[in-house]
Amino acid sequence: MKTIIYSSQDIVKIVKHVGLDVFMDEAIAALTSAFAEFDKSAYEIPIRDGFEYHHPTLGLVEWMPAMKVNSHIVLKMVGYHPNNPTVQNLPSVLSTSFSLDTKTGHVTGIMDSTFTTAIRTAAASAIASRIMAKSDSSVLGLVGCGAQAISQLHALSRVLPLQQVLLFDTDIAVSKNFAKRIAALGLSNIKITVSPLTELVSRADIICTTTSVDIGHGPVFHDDMLQPHVHINAVGSDFPGKVEVPVSVLKRSLVCPDFMQQAMLEGECQQLCANEIGPDLTQLVQQSSEYQKYRNQTTVFDSTGWALEDFIMNNLVAKYASELNCGTEVQMTTEAQDCKDPYRFLRDA
Amino acid sequence: MKTIIYSSQDIVKIVKHVGLDVFMDEAIAALTSAFAEFDKSAYEIPIRDGFEYHHPTLGLVEWMPAMKVNSHIVLKMVGYHPNNPTVQNLPSVLSTSFSLDTKTGHVTGIMDSTFTTAIRTAAASAIASRIMAKSDSSVLGLVGCGAQAISQLHALSRVLPLQQVLLFDTDIAVSKNFAKRIAALGLSNIKITVSPLTELVSRADIICTTTSVDIGHGPVFHDDMLQPHVHINAVGSDFPGKVEVPVSVLKRSLVCPDFMQQAMLEGECQQLCANEIGPDLTQLVQQSSEYQKYRNQTTVFDSTGWALEDFIMNNLVAKYASELNCGTEVQMTTEAQDCKDPYRFLRDA
Numbered sequence: 279m280k281t282i283i284y285s286s287q288d289i290v291k292i293v294k295h296v297g298l299d300v301f302m303d304e305a306i307a308a309l310t311s312a313f314a315e316f317d318k319s320a321y322e323i324p325i326r327d328g329f330e331y332h333h334p335t336l337g338l339v340e341w342m343p344a345m346k347v348n349s350h351i352v353l354k355m356v357g358y359h360p361n362n363p364t365v366q367n368l369p370s371v372l373s374t375s376f377s378l379d380t381k382t383g384h385v386t387g388i389m390d391s392t393f394t395t396a397i398r399t400a401a402a403s404a405i406a407s408r409i410m411a412k413s414d415s416s417v418l419g420l421v422g423c424g425a426q427a428i429s430q431l432h433a434l435s436r437v438l439p440l441q442q443v444l445l446f447d448t449d450i451a452v453s454k455n456f457a458k459r460i461a462a463l464g465l466s467n468i469k470i471t472v473s474p475l476t477e478l479v480s481r482a483d484i485i486c487t488t489t490s491v492d493i494g495h496g497p498v499f500h501d502d503m504l505q506p507h508v509h510i511n512a513v514g515s516d517f518p519g520k521v522e523v524p525v526s527v528l529k530r531s532l533v534c535p536d537f538m539q540q541a542m543l544e545g546e547c548q549q550l551c552a553n554e555i556g557p558d559l560t561q562l563v564q565q566s567s568e569y570q571k572y573r574n575q576t577t578v579f580d581s582t583g584w585a586l587e588d589f590i591m592n593n594l595v596a597k598y599a600s601e602l603n604c605g606t607e608v609q610m611t612t613e614a615q616d617c618k619d620p621y622r623f624l625r626d627a
Numbered sequence: 628m629k630t631i632i633y634s635s636q637d638i639v640k641i642v643k644h645v646g647l648d649v650f651m652d653e654a655i656a657a658l659t660s661a662f663a664e665f666d667k668s669a670y671e672i673p674i675r676d677g678f679e680y681h682h683p684t685l686g687l688v689e690w691m692p693a694m695k696v697n698s699h700i701v702l703k704m705v706g707y708h709p710n711n712p713t714v715q716n717l718p719s720v721l722s723t724s725f726s727l728d729t730k731t732g733h734v735t736g737i738m739d740s741t742f743t744t745a746i747r748t749a750a751a752s753a754i755a756s757r758i759m760a761k762s763d764s765s766v767l768g769l770v771g772c773g774a775q776a777i778s779q780l781h782a783l784s785r786v787l788p789l790q791q792v793l794l795f796d797t798d799i800a801v802s803k804n805f806a807k808r809i810a811a812l813g814l815s816n817i818k819i820t821v822s823p824l825t826e827l828v829s830r831a832d833i834i835c836t837t838t839s840v841d842i843g844h845g846p847v848f849h850d851d852m853l854q855p856h857v858h859i860n861a862v863g864s865d866f867p868g869k870v871e872v873p874v875s876v877l878k879r880s881l882v883c884p885d886f887m888q889q890a891m892l893e894g895e896c897q898q899l900c901a902n903e904i905g906p907d908l909t910q911l912v913q914q915s916s917e918y919q920k921y922r923n924q925t926t927v928f929d930s931t932g933w934a935l936e937d938f939i940m941n942n943l944v945a946k947y948a949s950e951l952n953c954g955t956e957v958q959m960t961t962e963a964q965d966c967k968d969p970y971r972f973l974r975d976a
Contacts, residue, residue, distance in 0.1 A: 279721075298973065341702060343678070359732050369966045370966075374960070380678075380680060381715070383705070383708050390960055428967075428969055459971075462970065611721055611723075612635040618718075
């Protein structure tokens with residue numbers, strides 16, 4: 279039985295062929311369709327589980343399974359290790375996903391998902407922002423200027439008329455070299471400015487928080503002079519005890535989590551009761567005309583990352599890989615000559 | 628970042644080099660050590676979870692994570708699809724496992740685990756039988772003569788002086804071709820006999836049940852004329868509602884589950900209350916001299932499969948692979964030139 283390995287080189291081939299902008303647009307379109315058509319009875323998506331630890335370093339490894347009934351399963355393994363960038367020169371979020379055929383239980387594909395995780399997270403913010411943010415939003419504030427800030431900016435630039443980006447990071451060097459890091463994105467029409475946090479918060483039409491703030495050390499900005507219509511994509515909270523947005527802001531906002539149960543455990547929704555939380559992302563998309571009314575009010579997208587998004591991205595990459603003949607076949611499991619003899623493959627080899 | 632793929636061909640290379648008997652002996656030794664030294668605080672092994680479904684076929688896909696604190700994580704995906712042998716000519720149990728480094732969250736290895744799953748399951752039965760069965764047990768009864776029956780026989784033949792094997796399968800053809808299927812095992816000193824179920828049950832010193840009995844259709848033999856000292860390895864029960872052993876037998880036996888919580892959900896222990904269940908496998912091994920007293924009584928090993936066993940087998944295969952230079956390196960995740968730019972690898976490639 280063949281298993282296709284989609285390595286980072288395959289992802290490179292696909293994205294170079296398709297183009298980064300088009301790939302992001304396709305991700306936004308595929309996820310929008312999936313949310314619009316989402317039917318609970320067609321999927322099983324349990325809440326993710328994982329290991330949290332403090333040794334050998336602070337880390338979280340989670341498994342995120344999703345099954346489309348009568349079709350296939352995607353299980354994504356994702357690690358969050360906030361010390362990766364400084365200690366290992368690695369992204370803090372690393373990810374690999376596995377597809378299984380429900381006819382046999384065979385693993386049909388293994389995919390590097392670090393890039394697609396960044397893309398789908400950014401695409402989800404773009405989808406939420408397109409509905410909840412003012413459609414003429416032009417000033418984006420990025421609180422935290424690491425890897426995720428780049429993909430968030432990229433996705434938002436595809437759906438909103440951004441003119442200026444205000445940058446804040448607790449590490450000034452990271453905000454200062456941001457412009458250099460996005461040079462290849464072709465966003466030269468957008469003005470990039472390092473900014474004091476208070477100015478960023480008071481001027482932004484949209485704020486994205488993508489910080490590695492420590493547990494118990496949030497929020498990452500104060501509820502001070504925010505634009506009344508500000509839309510916040512709270513992306514960094516994905517760990518019990520980690521929050522980025524002041525509770526007073528959340529309490530007066532329409533708060534849309536990607537996955538309610540999980541957001542209440544790991545996201546900004548930790549700070550709220552169930553009755554203070556608005557529609558989830560699928561409801562937001564399915565009833566978008568109703569929720570566009572909130573564009574002049576404060577709104578928050580509480581993004582924790584949802585296995586459905588990974589399921590859809592997996593399909594998207596596999597579709598392109600098939601078109602471009604990417605991926606490496608491995609004989610992961612033997613086609614037994616006699617499936618009732620567990621040792622037969624030793625003799626047939 | 629490199630990920631090593633250990634395909635079925637690599638497993639073949641390793642087992643051919645080591646020898647099947649020695650490999651089984653090593654598995655029994657490694658698992659015995661792991662059980663003897665098992666310290667709950669050194670591992671996190673949550674109960675496995677999964678998807679159960681009836682379409683497109685009856686199936687169960689589970690993920691079995693285990694973390695050695697301060698070291699690494701192994702997560703095994705395992706599918707149980709009882710129609711695989713007849714419909715797909717595939718084993719009913721297929722499996723793949725993933726190792727992650729807890730320093731970074733990187734997936735360091737991906738391993739075909741179908742063979743090692745059979746081996747570790749059989750090795751666990753051998754370990755339990757060595758303690759609970761009479762040490763002169765010579766007659767083994769196999770109820771269900773598929774793939775798992777072969778590895779069970781193999782493992783037991785390494786630890787007990789077997790002289791005769793009695794075979795029963797609801798598919799008579801499967802019991803009749805069993806002798807042919809084990810020809811390569813070098814067990815010519817053991818007499819292999821197809822037997823009526825009642826005779827098997829009344830003559831066996833040890834019984835192994837490895838059936839695909841449907842949910843709600845167990846048990847697979849009657850509590851009739853069993854040897855008072857019989858030891859039963861109940862291997863097939865691994866699904867809610869699936870049982871193989873009569874409850875009356877369980878109630879008068881010392882019942883040792885591999886993993887208590889899980890056995891109560893999926894194994895024979897579904898039929899018992901907590902206070903009717905004996906030591907788990909680690910306690911059995913750690914206090915083996917105490918439990919050898921039960922050799923003259925009826926005993927049951929309730930095997931559901933435990934993630935610690937897969938963790939240990941993963942280490943064993945990886946050790947041999949390293950010695951023999953097996954496995955294929957794949958650039959699963961890019962070594963980012965700038966870990967704060969999620970798109971940089973597209974340019975560096």
